[in-house]
Every structure is written in C-alpha cells, then in structure tokens.
Amino acid sequence: MVKIVLCLSLVLSPVMAEACSRAVWTEEGEPVLTGRNMDWTVPMGTKLRLMSRGEKRTGLGGKNSLEWTSKYGSVVATVWDNCTPDGMNEKGLVANLLYLSESNYGERDKTRPGLAISLWAQYYLDNFATVAEAVEATRKINYQIVPIYLLQKDEKMAAPIHISLSDATGDSAIIEMLDGKTVIHHGKEYSVMTNSPPYDEQLVLLKQYAGLGGTKPLPGTSEAEDRFVRLAYYLTKLPEHPADYREAVAGMFSIMRNAATPIGFNNPEKPNISMTLWTCVSDSTDLIYYFEFTTLPNVVWVELKEVDIEEGSAQKVLDLLSLPDLSGNVSWDFSDAASLDFAPGGAEIKQ
Secondary structure: OOEOOOOOOOEOOOOOEOOOEEEEEEOOOOOOEEEEEEEOOOOOOOEEEEEOOOOEEEOOOOOOEOEEEOOOOEEEEEEOOOEEEEEEEOOOOEEEEEEOOOOOOOOOOOOOOEEEHHHHHHHHHHHOOOHHHHHHHHHHHOOEEEOOEEEEOOEEEEOOEEEEEEOOOOOEEEEEEEOOEEEEEEOOOOOOOOOOOOHHHHHHHHOOEOOOOOOEOOOOOOOHHHHHHHHHHHHOOOOOOOOOHHHHHHHHHHHHHHHOOOOOOOOOOOOOOOOEEEEEEEEOOOOEEEEEEOOOOOOEEEEOOOOOOOOOOOEEEEOHHHOOOOOEEOOOOOEEEOOOOOOOOOOEEEO
C-alpha cells in the first residue's frame, strides 16, 4: 500500500510567500522516496552542502540554547548561506522545513532549550537515525523554536514553519508549534498533510474528495489545498512495483512536478502561490539525494556512500547555479568550504 506524506506551505506575508510540497512514497520491496518542491517568490541562493560527523553546534536560541556534536553526516540544500531547509543524513533520515501560517512559538521561555529555526532540520539530521528516535527526543527535551525574520521592501516578516521527517523504514512525523506547544503526529497512518489549516483539520478536508473518501471532483487550481489533494490522489496511482529503480525515482519526480508552480507564476493577489525554484528526491534506502533547479534542465545526485563526511573533514559546497552544465552523479564535484554560519534566532535576513 502506498504511503504518502505531503506538506504544502503558504503565505509568508502580503509581499512574500512560500508554497512548498513534500511527499513520501513507500512500497514493499521498493526504495523509500521523499520528494520535495521549494517554492519562493525570489532567489534564495540555494547550494548543496556536505556536513560532516563530529561538528559541534549550538542552537543559537539565546540563553539556554541546545548544544550538540553531530553524530551523522548529511547532504543538505542550504538557503541564504545561513539555513538548512532540506536534507538527508547517512542513515536515511530526511528533514524538510515548510511553511505553516498557524505556527506560533510563544514567548521565549528560557527554562526550555532554545533552537533557532535555521538549525531545526540540521538538528535532526545531525542527531538521529530514525523518526522514532527523533520523536522520542523531541518529547523528552521539549525545546523551543526561536524564529528568524525576513526583510523585503522594508517590511519585517516572521517565518512560521513546521517540519516533516521520514526515514528508511517509511516512518514519518509532522511536528508543529501551535500556541507555544509542540504538537507531534507520528506514524505511517498519517499519510497526508498540508500547510494550512493544521494537520488534524486537513485530514478532515481530504476525505471530501473522490478516491480519498468523498465525492467532490479532483480540484485543479494552484492553491495549496488543491495541490495537496492532487498529490495525495496521484501518489496512489504510482505503480505498486515499478519496472526498475529508474522508473521509481522518475515516478516520484513526476508527482512532484505535478504539484509544482510554473516559472514566473507569482500571483500578487494570492501570495501563497509562488514559482517552484527547485525539486529534490531523497532515497532513504540507497542513500542518494537527487536535485534539480527548475531553471536548469539537469538532474544531479549525491551518493552519501561515496562522499567524505568523516569526522574532521571540512564541510563541502556545490553551487549548481554557477555550474549549469553539471548533470548526473556530482558526489565528487564539491569543494572545501568554511563551516556554514547559521542565522541565530531573532536574526533579520534581507531578501
């Protein structure tokens, strides 16, 4: 039975938006694949980066911040050279940050360990091999997310976000911060989610559509809710047993492209709709991270079994937009780089 986790994000403000999509496909005997689209109204300076084991980090959440040393290496996509919104570690754990307008982290409670939102995904990739481990630690530590702010046209905007996790077993979790409290949905039975409204309410909405429990016809607009329904529906139509591995990966890309917003399609009247900048597919079984920019007709991939993420090795970076002819396996095309300077909680990032 196909299992799906989909996450669509929406409004950042009246002048900026993120409308991303995320889906997990599991089928017995097939690789566990997580697809993700990143939608945004302006370029984000996205680069691929290799993070090594043994790196010491602080949560950058002010007083009483989380502190840890990375247990696992990872390949990540970074934005603005200060944030990890997406990636997979060497054990196959995948983390994806997406927008949720209802997120509310609450006033800073310094009795709880602080974690800047720029490090939220990296924290999980550094520390955990499975979703179950990550969920257990989240409940035990009870950390508090500290937001960053985006500046565009002299306007300051908070970035309310939720996170989704998946692993090589097909397990998944969605973690939301609502009214200052951590809300966790954990288990394969949580097969569909979207950005807004919160997860519990989305499950009710999904059941209204034909093929998913209801009678309404499949919707076709670019609204986040409609893309959510279409992805949930089309994922159930993928072959139970693809002809080969390539067809399995291509199938996930086809589903994510179905949810993508075309280049140039930014709707000023509906800022929750913005163009897709890039798509990635994480293979948690074979530890391969596929990536494509929508402005480049090339798919590249990184094989975590091939790259140097040993303790003591330098972080490595690959700027695909500066190397537009690269395609295929780029595992050895990274260059040594200084450690990523993550944005601290409360930081203001100019767009």
